[in-house]
Amino acid sequence: MLLSEIVAVCESLWPAAGAEEWDAPGLVTGSNNHAISRAVLAVDVTEAVIDQAIARGANLLIAHHPLLLKGVNTIAEDGSKGSLLAKALRANIAIFSAHTNADIVVDGVSDIFAKRLGLTNIRPLVPTSQITGHGRIGEFGEQMPLSDLVDRLSRLLPSTHRGILASAAPTTPVRTVALCGGAGDSFIHDAFAAGADVYITSDLRHHVTQEAPLPLVDVSHWASESLWLETASSQLARICSGVEFSVSDIVTDPWVFNQGRTK
Ligand SMILES: [Zn+2]
Structure with missing residues (x-):
């Protein structure tokens, strides 16, 4: 081709x-x-x-x-x-x-993250049209403690040295979840306004996290976006006959060790 x-x-x-x-x-x-x-x-x-x-x-x-x-x-x-x-x-x-x-479309980066996490009734957090938009918001079938959500994330996302950080107690109840693959701190207030119990994104800074109106979960930027690659590869392979598509398994998360986690 x-x-x-x-x-x-x-x-x-x-x-x-x-x-x-x-x-x-x-x-x-x-x-x-x-x-x-x-x-x-x-x-x-x-x-x-x-x-x-x-x-x-x-x-x-x-x-x-x-x-x-x-x-x-x-x-x-x-x-x-x-x-x-x-x-x-x-x-x-x-x-x-x-x-x-690729972030905003159906089956794009945030949409796949939300689907793979197991959310239902998934819709754009900040719509740019009826079906596209920044981030996603959806619900779990039942309420769960924040620690269970972090467990789910750690099973879903490829492991990185940065790990997964949460800004509220492990027992905090969550059911409505907003998320944005990659650096999504600009949508924290949208997540709160939309009624999310928690907002998952990446690259969160000290003051932004401390002053956020709802609990935040910080995941690896690379890991959150890497989930989309398999979907994109399958979509391309379906249309582009005669071309072989494969997903790189190289971890490009820039953090290469985390001494604090072992303490
Ligand atoms: Zn990114």
């Missing part, structure tokens, strides 16, 4: 018009008329991920996070962006990203 044809399928699954203004999804490297036979999906473009794509014989890497989100003045190879780009280009690997446009 031509890269342009796969890009068109990606556009149908995750329309670029749904991306945030500051975002930069789409093609980073590669040429539209390149024939693609094998693609790897990952949350981040890192050296280990590109090495894995090379080892798998892939010529396309579909990443959630855009490699070039902010302005770049150099791609000299002693810089991180330059060395990654050079490696991908030399291996003839096209890089494509679906970021905030």
Whole structure:
């Protein structure tokens, strides 16, 4: 399949018009008329991920996070962006990203997180249309203590050194749950206003957590978004016949040890 044809399928699954203004999804490297036979999906473009794509014989890497989100003045190879780009280009690997446009859709990052967690009556936390929007909110069939929710999360999410943090007592009753895969601290007040008992997201800071109007659960940014990769891979494989899709199993969570947890 031509890269342009796969890009068109990606556009149908995750329309670029749904991306945030500051975002930069789409093609980073590669040429539209390149024939693609094998693609790897990952949350981040890192050296280990590109090495894995090379080892798998892939010529396309579909990443959630855009490699070039902010302005770049150099791609000299002693810089991180330059060395990654050079490696991908030399291996003839096209890089494509679906970021905030993949966050908001049905079967997108937050929607899959909510479904896999077992919530029902799932709807967008901050709707951008009837079915799309930022984050998700839904309910469990019955009330449970916050510690049970954290247990569920630890079984669902791939393990990371950061672990899972909660800002309320383990016995706090929860049933209505709001969540947002990735960094979702801007929706804390929306979660509270929507009647959530708890809000799950990533990258939460001290004051934001301390001053939040409802209990928060902080999960690994990478882990929360990684759940979406299998779904995206299956969706693409169903449409793109003749192209093999696989999900990278490289952990790209940036925290590599946590001494505090062992105390
Ligand atoms: Zn993210």
